[in-house]
Amino acid sequence: MSETLYDVLIIGGGPAGLTAGLYTSRAKLKSLLVERMILGGQVMTTTKVENYPGFPGGIDGPDLMVRFQEHCQEFGLETMTGEVTGLVDKGDEKIVTVDGKEFRTRAVIITTGAEPSKLDVPGEVEFTGRGVSYCATCDGAFFRNVPVAIIGGGDTAAEEALFLCRFASKVYMVHRRDELRATKVLQDRIFANDKIEMVWNSTVEEVVGDNTGVTSLILRNKVDDSQRTLEAVGMFVAVGVTPKAHFLAEILDLNPGGYILTDSDCRTSMPGVFAAGDVRKKILKQIATAVGDGAIAAIVAEKYLDDME
């Protein structure tokens, strides 16, 4: 068990976590931010962020996140890499287990975010890393001058389809309905791009491949129930996200989708534990709303600590 008693321990280092850390360290609360992988969260795999205010013309996701980190460093936020596996409520103190080691803290802010959902179709797991990917920004460049498919019709699918056009000879956008969920400005760019071909009302039934990787996809048309083979050697899955809160299922109230339930001030069902960003049930998941959540959670945590004294 660590001897240090932190005021606030933040779990997750995306926009919500870094904002919470900025506010708590600036408020001179003894703060520790624990991140499993690299600081920056999902934005690190975003090419261009166009809707975060203050950056006309957009800013690359990693560049934006480096600014967040530098801003936190300015106020001395302590960060560490590790995986949180447990959270125990001891009343005025919480015990957080990171890689088997226990840390003491008076308040916790959970900002673990979400990860890409899977399709759960035959061949998907087998060919992950050999043609199946959940991140076009990470893997798109491996697919030069070959046809690929992007699955999904939301903002992520649209942005990734446009990004893949830099490399692929053709991008099939496979969507289960006949209209996109993505924001209008992205839809306009999709429909204006000659490299992108929409495959409407269709879902993937199977990923087919051999020892070279993916060779094609078997699709099912949901309107006429017909089957089709799509010649694509890459499948990028962008069908939404799953919150990373499973390790808290026994401890906090979650909704059926696995999102942490909070009040409008980011308080969870456990006093002294707050949740912010994409892991929290809310209407809009954007960097701007994650930042807003992180700030609220930090200020409400500070008030909780003040009231304890």
Ligand code: NAP
């Ligand atoms: P999303 O908005 O939930 O869209 C998921 C898409 O995948 C939908 O088109 C959905 O179809 C489809 N889908 C879901 N399950 C499927 C399945 N099993 N098989 C086939 N298709 C399936 O997810 P997202 O695009 O990852 O975005 C997540 C959140 O981040 C959203 O709030 C989004 O606005 C935000 N985001 C914002 C930006 C930005 O502002 N620049 C960029 C990326 C993400 P239906 O439409 O039929 O439901």
